Amino acid sequence: MYDVTVDVTVKRHVKMLSYPIGKPVITLGGQEANIRRLLDDINTSDNVPPQPEISGAPIAGQGAEGSWYDEAPRPQTARHDHRSHRHRNTRPNTAIGNRTSSGYTDNMDEDYAHDGNKARSNVAMEMTDMKEETMEGVPDLEELIKMEKEEMDQIIDMVESNKAIVISGETGCGKTTQVPQFILDHYIEQGKGSECRVICTQPRRISAVSVAERVADERGESISNSVGYSIRLESKFPRSTGSILFCTTGVLLKYLESDPQLYRATHIIVDEIHERDLLSDFLLIILKDLLQKRPDLKVILMSATLNAEQFSEYFYNCPHLSIPGFTYPVQEYYLENILEMTGYIPPDKDQGRKKFHDRGRGKWREREEELEEEEWNVQAWCRSLEGKFSPKTIDSLSRMDLEMKILDLELIYNLIRHIVSREDDGAILVFVPGWSEISDLHKLLMKDRFFNTDKVRVIPLHSMMPTVNQKEVFDRAPPGVRKIVIATNIAETSITIDDVVYVINGGKIKMKDFEPEYNMTSLEARWVSKSNAKQRRGRAGRVQPGKCYHLYTSLKETTLEDYQRPEILRTRLEELCLQIKLLKLGRIEPFVSKAMQRPSTEALRMAIENLQNLQALDENENLLPLGVHLAKMPVDPHSGKMLLFGAMFGCLSPVCTVAASLSFKDAFVIPLGKEKLADMRRKELSEGSKSDHIMLINAFDGWEHHRRTRTDGQYCWENFLSGNTLKLLQNMKKQFAEVLRELKFVRNGDVNDPSVNVNSANMALVKAVICAGLYPNVARVMKVPSGRSKFPKPPKVNLKDGQRVSIHLKSVNSDEKDFPSKWLVYHKVMKTNGVNLFDCTMVSPYPLLFFGGEIKSSMMKVNDHEERHMVTVDDWISFYASPTIGQLVKDLRKQLDRLLEDKITRPGVTNWDPKSKEGAVLKAIIDVITQEDFDQDDDSDWNNYHGGRDRYR
DNA sequence: GAGCACTGC
Secondary structure: OOOOOOOOOEEOOEEEOOOOOOOOOEEEOOOHHHHHHHHHHHHHOOOOOOOOOOOOOOOOOOOOOOOOOOOOOOOOOHHHOOHHHOOHHHOOOOHHHHHHHOOOOOHHHHHHOOOHHHHHHHOOOEOOOOOOEOOOOOOOHHHHHHHHHHHHHHHHHHHHHOOEEEEEEOOOOOHHHHHHHHHHHHHHHOOOHHHOEEEEEEOOHHHHHHHHHHHHHHOOOOOOOOEEEEEOOEEEOOOOOOEEEEEEHHHHHHHHHHOOOOOOOOEEEEOOHHHOOHHHHHHHHHHHHHHHHOOOOEEEEEEOOOOHHHHHHHOOOOOEEEEOOEOOOEEEEOHHHHHHHHOOOOOEOOOOOOOOOOOOOOOHHHHHHHHHHHHHHHHHHHHHOEOOEOHHHHHHHHHEOOOOOOOOHHHHHHHHHHHHHHOOOOEEEEEOOOHHHHHHHHHHHHHOOOOOOOOEEEEEEOOOOHHHHOHHHOOOOOOOOEEEEEEOOHHHHOOOOOOEEEEEEOOEEEEEEEEHHHOEEEEEEEEOOHHHHHHHHHOOOOOOOEEEEEOOOHHHHHHOOOOOOOHHHOOOOHHHHHHHHHOOOOOHHHHHOOOOOOOOHHHHHHHHHHHHHOOOEOOOOOEOHHHHHHHHOOOOHHHHHHHHHHHHOOOHHHHHHHHHHHHOOOOEOOOOOOHHHHHHHHHHHHOOOOEHHHHHHHHHHHHHHHHHOOOHHHHHHHHOEOHHHHHHHHHHHHHHHHHHHHOOOOOOOOOOOHHHOOOOOOHHHHHHHHHHHHOOOEEEEEEOOOOOOOOOOOOEEEEOOOEEEEEOOOOOOOOOOOOOOOEEEEOOEEEOOOEEEOOEEEOOHHHHHHHOOOEEEEEEEEEOOEEEEEEEEOOOEEEEEOHHHHHHHHHHHHHHHHHHHHHHHOOOOOOOOOOOHHHHHHHHHHHHHHOOOOOEOHHHOHHHHHHHHHHHO
16 A cells, blocks of 8 residues: 555656555544544434425426416417517617627627618528628618518428428528527417427527517517526526527526426527537437427527538438628738738747647657648748738748747737727727736737827726626727727627727637546647637627738638537536436437537546446446436536535535535636735635635625625625626525425525524535535645745645646645645646646545545555554545544444435435434534544654655656 | 636426
8 A cells, every 4th residue: 555656657748657645644543532432322323214204395397387388388369460569670770789788798699780771681591502791782671571571481481391400691690580580470470379389599698688688679579478588597488389488508408307308399499509519419419319209399400601511411411591691891811911011020930849749649750740741831832922922921921930839929919009000990809818818918018108098998808807797898989099808719709899890810719628538628729710710700890891810821721620629529528428317318328429429438438437436327327316316406416416415414505605616607806917916815715724615605605794784895896706706606506405405405495594504604514515525536735845936836736646736826725835634625627737726625534534435444564663554545545543443434434324325315304313313423423524633643744755756756 | 827618497
């Protein structure tokens, strides 16, 4: 055990080091008498745990009267059977202003981005492929109605005569708002309105709401009549039949749990399928199968134009219809044009042959040859530019790093200066990959007095910056003032800024990727795809003709992928697998193989294995009782397990805060330049807990406390918190409590009910529950660098497989010097620059012993003369312990395991009566955990022990 | 010495 070593293997970005990982640093013993007494108490308690029954409690969502999706179809009433309510053609041009002033908008808004007349001037249908339309004269109303009628008839014909169709069209063609209405209106005209229930899914919450509002508006109704929406935590259902429901993809998938054949819908429209997000790809597999079982069901897939054919092929070569759209023309410029117009001379690329790490894919030599070929192509292309571009530009192109390993911010700076001084008014939107580029470019601009004036307004935009919630992003700059927005891809789909006329496409995008062979998620900047570029370009043509500057050559553009890799190939699959089992879709592998692109066998195997280790699946992929609970909770499996334990151990509210923050996002926003101050605030909020998760609880509780005195605004401001996010987290917590009530783990759905919070103030226990949820995500602190250097480095920690990683600088533990326990549990580990733990909680030994993996007792040789007893969890987490205490811990653990298994199989409210077996066991466990036990072992002084280890690095 | 973006009756 002492010399457990890991193979010395150098893998991509992962240092596998060889050194002992098993030596304990903590000796257990202080609680021997305590545990013995507690075990005695258990043995004298009742042997049959009483099962408190929850009877008569109504289950939310089932049979709730008046809910849209459970109501039986009923006859159509007369007031809906004429189309005269629709007046979308005469709608004034207010849509954009209204939505943007309310905060977020979405690219879906583009479907009605322009004046109604313009938008509808190109409604003529084409069965052929895409055709770029330009603005024509505006037809008169009569002609418009006629054109629309033709358009509608064609779509209806196709829908009627096919089970599935694909409709493609660029943003601006109106497909999202019009197609659902065509279908409904057709049924109403036929006097069959009551037979029509259209569900239209959107990938984002905001699109679902804003499209529903727009469509209701076009029909001259308020929401909840013939049009409604349903997103998580917020629903306004339309009437039960003769109606259209816009919902998120996730909501529709949730419906499948109670209605596997989707009888609540006659038509299902899946919008934005070209985005290839995990949930739409999953839904498509299900719908494809469902068409066999429900011959009456109509499926309409809606996509952008590029590659729309592949969806038609996937759906049994179903017909494909393309709708032309309207957008203002956008002039495009490439790197060669930009160098020519700015006269900027980029730095030469590194001359020495760069060592090329292509993350293990492809062999070194092949890659070298590939590079040489690329180089040759570039030089040939440069020669072809002669005569068309100045020699200076051509020379620059041939010498610079066209791969843009590091985004050239000087180039962007020069380009912005060029636009500001030479081009007409209009906001500039710059796309860069991430925080550091936003920060650096912002500094670069502010350094220049040219930009640091009242005439220029520079706005950084990032999901974690407070500007995402501020109106100024959307506000049109006053005349003579230039607005410059520096943004991540948040401005590509989620946030729409109307007055943008100039777009600078930095060419790179940060993308999450999962590599099962390294069991590692990464987040790295890659080249954009053609569809990203197209979307970015479109951001320039919303209000008038615009210009788009791509920071890559026109040669490079030809090598860009059409689309980003679908998410299903880039993500962990645990949740997907659980859903497949919950929806009884058969064995995982064959089911997933039906996807448009199937994930690797390795990724699937890893997901299934993890679920088996979690006791969610058995060895035959059958859902175990725990798996059923986890699948029903709207969080990842680890957070789900945490919630179950939180309910059982009477600390529901704090644990819900953690689960909500981990599965959605934490509530912090950080203004540019205030990073360190924000770190300090978080550290204060952690109150010495050495836990990011406890810090989140304290931040949330502080906010709720200040709400009572209406000082929450001040509180958020001081602590860099977003009130909007906190409200969402609060609602999520309520939802979790509801779900736990349905699963019968708590009696009522109030997350703050005292009965489920008897131990909420016991932070040692809350940490233990966090540990129970996050296990086996355990890391061991290996080295705390000395604090003398100017920039103290974060502690180095090891994962179980020996990977050496850092604690991310955002974590409250990143500047921690003192770890009484060397063990951390974490939720997220990700490779960015290096490999980082993004959140962690230091845990004491007992939570690991009680909630971790298998416990073994063994002897360990300390030196030639001495051996010591120890207990070890999962063969790597070791503590010195006498044989007696080892046995006591094992006995107690056995009691706990039995209790937990029973609880999971037969859910019930916790019985705290210490005379019951359940009460006695829980009391014992809580008692031991509460006395955090950090007895240091004298002869294994941790720093000495690891002092000589540098040679391995 | 640093955090793409979504989402769940």
